[in-house]
Amino acid sequence: QQQVKQSPQSLIVQKGGIPIINCAYENTAFDYFPWYQQFPGKGPALLIAIRPDVSEKKEGRFTISFNKSAKQFSLHIMDSQPGDSATYFCAARSGGGSEKLVFGKGTKLTVNP
Amino acid sequence: NAGVTQTPKFRILKIGQSMTLQCAQDMNHNYMYWYRQDPGMGLKLIYYSVGAGITDKGEVPNGYNVSRSTTEDFPLRLELAAPSQTSVYFCASSYSAGSPTNYGYTFGSGTRLTVV
Numbered sequence: 001q002q003q004v005k006q007s008p009q010s011l012i013v014q015k016g017g018i019p020i021i022n023c024a025y026e027n028t029a030f031d032y033f034p035w036y037q038q039f040p041g042k043g044p045a046l047l048i049a050i051r052p053d054v055s056e057k058k059e060g061r062f063t064i065s066f067n068k069s070a071k072q073f074s075l076h077i078m079d080s081q082p083g084d085s086a087t088y089f090c091a092a093r094s095g096g097g098s099e100k101l102v103f104g105k106g107t108k109l110t111v112n113p
Numbered sequence: 114n115a116g117v118t119q120t121p122k123f124r125i126l127k128i129g130q131s132m133t134l135q136c137a138q139d140m141n142h143n144y145m146y147w148y149r150q151d152p153g154m155g156l157k158l159i160y161y162s163v164g165a166g167i168t169d170k171g172e173v174p175n176g177y178n179v180s181r182s183t184t185e186d187f188p189l190r191l192e193l194a195a196p197s198q199t200s201v202y203f204c205a206s207s208y209s210a211g212s213p214t215n216y217g218y219t220f221g222s223g224t225r226l227t228v229v
Contacts, residue, residue: 006155009153013138024178034217034218036217036218041222041223042222042223043117043203043220043221043222043223044156044203044218044220045220046217046218046219049217066208089155089156094121099144099160099161099163099207100146100161100171101146101158101218102158103148103157105153105154105156106153106155
């Protein structure tokens with residue numbers, strides 16, 4: 001099943017809060033899981049990524065938690081700031097040499113001051 | 114270093130008209146992709162290419178055509194525009210399999226197309 005399910009669709013937090021965005025997948029052949037951040041009027045930009053043999057990856061205030069047995073992964077944003085307000089997409093690579101990514105439907109995050 | 118350049122940024126087409134969305138990358142990436150983004154629907158793959166002269170269909174190819182004559186360019190052609198093709202189109206490029214974990218896609222800034 002070439003699908004990645006993302007939730008929630010939208011999220012509002014106060015500055016300093018820790019928004020969590022969740023994604024789930026069915027295809028165990030997926031071999032790479034990136035997150036993209038998109039600001040209005042711009043293309044998505046790679047934020048952070050993880051491989052399935054790692055349970056957690058942290059880069060600055062952004063952390064991916066990966067649960068291989070549950071086929072779920074999530075993005076946590078520590079000490080969120082108004083500048084983090086954007087749409088976030090999780091994705092999964094289908095491998096097999098094509099490098100194709102399957103994207104979730106996106107989460108619109110608003111961080112209030 | 115420009116990355117991925119898409120032109121035009123905006124376009125209004127009438128039903129039945131044709132147009133080509135241009136995409137060029139200067140990173141020597143061999144993989145290139147076209148996605149469309151509709152509100153609340155994420156990004157859907159239209160076509161992709163693993164190298165010059167090689168293209169393949171993605172999830173939503175109907176109504177579109179592509180070509181890849183050079184490593185740098187990957188134009189997307191709409192032959193008979195329909196209202197259902199109103200969307201934001203993103204071109205992206207990447208290195209091939211085996212690249213470091215954070216290689217990712219590099220996206221262009223998009224083309225907003227309206228078909229009326």
